[in-house]
Structure formats: C-alpha cells, structure tokens
Amino acid sequence: MNDSLEFPCMPERPLPPRTDVLIIGGGVVGVCAALTLAEAGHRVVLCEKGRIAGEQSSRNWGWIRAQGRDLREMPLMLEAQALWRQLAPQLDTDIGLRQGGSTYLALTEAELTDHAAWVEAARPYQLATRVLTAREADAITGQDAGRFKGGIHTPSDMHAEPRLAVPALARLAAAAGAQIFEHCAVRKLVITAGKVTGAVTEHGPVAADAVILAGGAWCRSFLENHGKSLAQLATRSHCMRTAPAPAIAAGALGAKPASIRPRDDGGYSIGKVGVARFDLIPAAFVHFFRFLPILRARWKIVKLRMGPEFFGAMGRHRWAADQFSPMEAARVLDPAPDAGIIRDIMAGARRIYPQLAGVQVAESWGGLIDVTPDEIPVLGPVAGLPGLTLASGLSGHGFGIGPGAGKLAAQLATGAAPLVDPSAFAPARLGS
Secondary structure, eight states, X not given: OOOOOSSOBTTSSOOOSEEEEEEEOOSHHHHHHHHHHHHTXXXXXXXXXXXXXXXXXXXXXXXXOOTTOOTTTHHHHHHHHHHHHHHGGGSSSOOOOBOOOEEEEESSHHHHHHHHHHHHHTGGGOOOOEEEOHHHHHHHTTOOSOOOSEEEEETTOEEOOHHHHHHHHHHHHHHTTOEEEBSOOEEEEEEETTEEEEEEETTEEEEEEEEEEOOGGGHHHHHHTTTOOOOOEEEEEEXXXXXXXXXXXXXXXXXXXXXXXXXXXXXXXXXXTTOEEEEOOHHHHHTHHHHHHHHHHTTTTEEEEOSGGGGSTTSOOOOOTTSOOHHHHOSSOOXXXXXXXXXXXXXXXXXXXXXXXXXXXXXXXXEEEEEOTTSSOEEEEXXXXXXXXXXXXXXXXXXXXXXXXXXXXXXXXXXXXXXXXXXXXXXXXXXX
C-alpha cells in the first residue's frame, strides 16, 4: 500500500490564508464533500496529513451496495449509488465501476431466514432484491454442490476499485476549483468567541467560515484534544487480493466464511464480515459499555489485543497548535495484516468457492475502520463547537455510501437543503 502522492507536498504551494470551507481528511467522504462544494461555487481547501485515500478509503472491499444496509442508511445509500453512476463518466480514468449486483449466500436455514427478513423490511425502498432458492444460489456461484440453502440477490448493486476511485474523484474536485493539500496535517481548530473559525495546520493557519472533520479513525482523538467525547473506536480490518482466477460471478458474493468481489485485473478482493483485531487503547475503556453489544455478538471473530498501540498515535494524547501532532507522527496508518486471520479467510474462501482452489494470494493488507456503537455514520454539527461539521464513523461500509455522505456533510456545513433527512446520523446520539 505504498502508492505515490497524487498532489504536490507542501511547501511547494502556499496555503491560502482564508477559505469558505476547510475540510480535514482526504478519504472518500472528505474528497466528495470538496467536490460538492467546489461545484457549488464555494472556495474549499482540503488538508490531508498523508496522501489522498491513503488509509481505509483505498483498503476496503470496493462494494457499492444497498443490499443488507441498515435501513437508517438506505435513503443516503440510494443517493450515493446515483452519484457513483453520475460521477464515473466524468473521471479521468476507468475506476472499474461495474453493476454486477451483490449476493448474500446462506449456508444455514437460520441465515436464509435472516436474509429474507431484511428483504421484507426493505420493501419500502423498492429494490429489485429477490430471495434465491438453493439451486439458484448454486447457479449464481457456478457450482452444483448443494452447499447453500439459498440467498438474496440485488442486481442494482455495484463495485469499483477504491485505489483508483478516490484519487480520481480528488482530481475531479481539484479541476472544479478545490485546493487539495497532501502531507499537510491539521493540528487544531481555531475557536473565536466560541465559534470554529478555521484551523492551524503544520504549515500555518487557515481561516474558514466552516470546517468539516472527515478524518476517519482520527476523529475521536482530534475531538478529545478539544475536550469533546466521541464514542468511536478503530478496529483492524483485513483484506487481500488474489492472482488471476477463474470467473465465478459478475458481482460481489457474501458469505460467513468469506466474501469476494471480482477485480478488473482478473483476481478477487477477499475479506470476511465482522472479523477484526481490536488493539486496546485508553478510549476502549472509556467507551466500553457502549460497544459491549458488538463485542458480545462477535466475540468469536474479534481478537482483543493489548500492545504498544495503547501508547501509540491512536491513544490518548493532548497537543497544542504549535506542537508536533500524532497525525504527523503517523502520516498513513498501514497496519500489518494478521497472518492467521488472512489464512483463515482464504481457507474459508476456497472452501465455499471451489474455483479458488490453488489460486494464490497476491497481496494482503490491514486497515483501521472507524466504528460507532450502532455502526452507522456520524454526520452533523458537534455540540459546543459551532461551525464544525463531523463526518465520520462509516463503520466499515463507507466506500459505497461515501459520495452521499460527503455531499450531505457539505450541505450541512453550508446550510444548504440536505439531500436526505440527517437526523439518524446526528453526532449528539454519541455524545458529540
């Protein structure tokens, strides 16, 4: 995951002293917020401590799905899918956007019942999702082993290549007038008469009428440095890509042992829902009871680990605007994947997708996912910090919803009419 920088490093270009909106973070949400604002005629500056999409926005599975979504997210997700279709033709590269659909496979009757219940609950959104029989589930995966009890399939779902998509969106935003600075960490907000009026970066201050904090896993510690609490923690996720492999399906396939989606290079991106390693840090104990339901539900597939991360960049820190910050100490979070987890996921993939037998792993990587207790985003104003809009907590499924979340954050920051009702995402529900 050592992609080169997409934009010149400071100080090759001076930061402007003032802008309409300052965005902190160059992931999919921050980039899409910058694009929305620039196209609306706002002056916008985006500061990224490392490189555009250097963290989870380039490390995810690349699914763009409505299927299986928490229904509170569904209106925003449908808007995001429409935006992906609208934006892809405008980009300067093929980002691999393909409408191959998504399929959830059931290995047990209980899983099939759960999937079918979601289909029923999602009927008001008029998706074309259908419940699959066992024979149809076999057929869609190119096998006849009678392995599956059935499944569900949504033909309108899509996928794309994250490493290509977010930098391409950033270049589109820059062409629209957004000023994007990589290698430019924002250290602290500037607060004047009780209102956020800009921020201090490692290369100097930028005044702004509004600030959007879209720093992913960093948002909790950034807000803590301003005395604000955010119930958001980071889990270490795992993903891999294979060498070219036989064709299985046109779209993404999800199952408990492993989930896969085809890549334009002929291989597959492979991961597993819910499996993660959680490195204990001080905030884990502060927010323990809020996250207890998730830990109880997934205790068999979540590894808890106490290690040097307790005192690392994501731990509890305080720093001043003129001090070297944790974001400068860790430009790009590049956690090593857990070799045991990678082996287990690949073994599960080969077991239920026999076409992958003998196919080798070409690359594996880790990433830090910003997770909220209810696993839906936080989008909106932060109590006690007027002028700041928080856009975080995408909880491991933010790539697909990213264009919608970025647009909504931009609208909330500037007082424009929101494309969906934002109340479900209010930071106040998490104490912020």
